[in-house]
Structures are given as C-alpha cells and as structure tokens.
Amino acid sequence: MAEKRKTNLSRVPMLKQEAEVRKRNFYEVALGYTEEQAIEEANRCLQCKKPLCKTGCPVNVDIPEFIEALREHDMPEAVRILKSKNSLPGVCGRVCPQETQCEIRCLLDKKGAPVAIGRLERYVADWEQAHPEVMGKQKNRVKSNGKRVAVVGSGPAGLTCAADLAKRGFEVTIFEALHVAGGVLMYGIPEFRLPKNVVQAEVDYVKSLGVEIKLNHVIGKIATPDELLGNGFGTVFLAPGAGAPMFLNIPGENLSNIYSANEFLTRTNLMKAYLFPEYDTPIKVGGRVAVIGGGNVAMDASRCALRLGAGEVYVIYRRSRIEMPARAEERENAEEEGVLFRILTNPKRFLGGEQGRVKALECCDMDLGEPDESGRRRPIPKPGTDFIIDIDVAIVALGTRPNPIIPTATEGLELTRWGTIKTDEATGRTSKERIWCGGDMATGAATVISAMGAGRRAAADIYAYLQGKS
DSSP, X not given: OOOOOOOOSSOOOOOBOOHHHHTTOOSOSBOOOOHHHHHHHHTTOOOOSSOGGGGGOTTOOOHHHHHHHHHTTOHHHHXXXXXXXXXXXXHHHHHSOGGGTTGGGOGGGGTSOOOOHHHHHHHHHHHHHHOHHHHTTSOOOOOXXXXXXXXXXXXXXXXXXXXXXXXXXXXXXXXXXSSSSOTHHHHTSOTTTSOHHHHHHHHHHHHHTTOEEEOSOOBTTTBOHHHHHHTTOSEEEEOOOOOEEOOOOOTTTTSBTEEEHXXXXXXXXXXXXXXXXXXXXXXXXXXXXXXXXXXXXXXXXHHHHHHTTOSEEEEEOSSOGGGOOSOHHHHHHHHHHTOEEEOSEEEXXXXXXXXXXXXXXXXXEEEEEEEOTTSSEEEEEOTTOOEEEEOSEEEEOSOEEOOTHHHHHSTTOOBOTTSOBOOOTXXXXXXXXXXXXXXXXXXXXXOHHHHHHHHHHHHHHHHHHHHTOO
C-alpha cells in the first residue's frame, strides 16, 4: 500500500528585493519563484475532488488543473489551461487579491497557509513569456464568423471581453483613449508592482487573437456608441474605467503641489517621470509628502514618492489599520520601505506658503463609532485634537468615479446615483439595446480581477445575443 504523502502546511516563500535597495529603484519588488520553488509549492495542492478555490475566482480559472500540469512539468499544458479562462495571467498573478478570493477557499487555509495560487499563476505566465519559441507554435486565431463587436477601453475588462469574443470568431475592435493600450494596468499601477513589459505581453497576446486596437480614440468625442452601432458593429461593450479623481473638498485644496493620485501615478508610470530627464515629464515631490487614503492606490503613490526622492512620506487615513482596504502585502511593503502611517487621522484643511504652494496640512484625531453602509466603523472627529503636519506635496488618493463623457453622449443610457452606468450584474447589459458595460464604469473603482470577471460575463452574453441574430 502506497504511503500517504504528508502535505507541508507552510507555503514556499518568494524572494523580494531588500527594502533599503528597492525603495530607491523602480524594479519589480517580488522576484518570483524558481522552477524548484514552483514545483514544491504546486506539490502542496491537495487536488480536491470539489475544488472550492474555483468558486472564488471571478474568471473561473481551472486552478487545480493548471497546478497539476505544472507539477507534472508540462508547462505548455499549464499555460493552455490557465489561458483558456484568463487572458491576463501575468497581470493577475501579480495584482489580484487572491488572499480574499481563491486562496481563502483553499482547504489548507484551515490548518496552515493556503496554496500560493497567485504566485503559481505568475510563474506559469512568466514561463510562457520566456519561451516564445514553444508557445509561438500554437495557433491563436480562429476563423471569423463575420460579426463585429466594438469594445471601448483597453483595461482589464476590455481586454478580457475582447479576447473571449475573438476566441469565438468575432471581429473585435478596441477603442482606447490613450496613446498606449492597457488602461489602468499601464497608467495606474507602478512598474515595481506590475512591470509594463508584462502588460505589453498580455496586450500583444490579445492582438494575436485578431483583436484590432485603435489608440487615441476618445469615444464620446470621435464617435458615440450609437454611431459605432450604426457603422457595422453588432454590439458595443463599454469599459473605459473610472478616471475622474475624487477630492477631499476642504479649504486649500487648490494650492500648488497637491496632486490627485490619478495624475501623480499617470505622470510616474505612463509618462515615465521616474526617468526624467530621459523622459520629459518632471514631477515634484519635495522633502515631505502626505498621501491621503488607505487603499492600494495610496500605497502605490506613497511608495512612488519615496522612490522619486521624498525624505518622509506619510499615509494619512481616518480609520484604523483593520479597516484599511489596501492589501496586507502592499501595506507591509510600504512600511518596510519607510512609509509612515498616521491612522485615525483626518485632514481638515491645507495651509499655503510662498507662491501659492502647500506648506502644511491641518488634521485632527478620530474615534471609531458604529459601522456605516460600507460595513466599516464610522470615523468620528475627536474635539480639541487639531494638529499640523508640515508638508511639501500632498497626494489625494480617495478613489475615482467615471468620466461623464460617454453617458453624456449616449441618449437613453441609465445611470446610478453614483454616476456609474446601470447594468445587469450577471450579463453586463445596460438599459440600451446592444450596449453592454463592465468594470469600473459599472461598479466604480474596484479590483483588476473583478473587472476581468465582468468582461468575461459580458462576452458570454454578447456571444449568446449575437448567435441569436440573423
């Protein structure tokens, strides 16, 4: 009788740059698994008969199957299985919050650490990118069925929807407002967390399926969704993201050297401000920087500010550490690099100095009351606790909302009270015939993987809809 294999309850650690080194460069922090480490971690998978990990994945990746192929050293098969459901595995393996989705449902999580599904996904995706001579032999394109679909936006929702439809024979054209494809993956997430060559490889894969990407096309200006429908497209999928920043609306917010996180990160990531003067996009950080917010974007902005030369960087957040929406991994990385956290702290006003520049931020301490509609405890100001923080630059990272340009240009498109496009969550259908919507334009700012899930659901419904048409 074969001896039962004992499962290691601890996951294989992944190396990363030392904090004192990485906080002065923009190279990727996490270094990824070696082949030996990936196989060792893959061998921890129990190969459950009813894998709960699948139920936590918004794009329904066949998780045990690709892990099994990996540990059998059949990498082309691991790639095939992974990419049959996920067209952006190199992205997801790096920025998807697996700890709250697939990994939290892993049976090993009950007694130890769950299988590092995200790290294995990254390993398989990076293997594919490093072996084009192997994967290049696969035939990506399928025969066209003659039906055309327009996709607005080349972020995670748009790329996913386009890829799924192209795999079914549809002729898909993506209209991207910026001069490069990738959406928030390019402009919003720093190089040290998501290298742009990884994003470009995913974009190139989608193009290899036959998807056409038209850059510098602002839908709502160059053409409206109705005009796209009138020009031969059977349906339109709206996925332009949510690029309009939200602000504090407190006194002094119009002073110089106060950025929205959207502008700060776009200048840094997309316009390569960290390579100035090689790239002609300067950015001001000064000696002391305050980043207001507690999400992943706040962590990204604070860590970028350090790398751009700031002496001290504060993350100012009005709730406690427990309520912080940022991933624990990103909070830990920020603290290791020297970012200072001022929790239970609320900004009240900015103070100006010479030439209209911000010089300080007045704050007060907060207590936590009963939970509000978000499920988190409501922050309440503590009287008599006002204090001043001297700063040179402020970055407001409170989230984003959809740009109204498309809804304004599209008659009959019903909106929610938050300005997002009202959609059927299961299908992505909007109030307007032949128009679907997904990602941040439908939900407000959310995760990359949730946007991809919306893209997949919309693609499936568009397919069913167009198959029923003559």
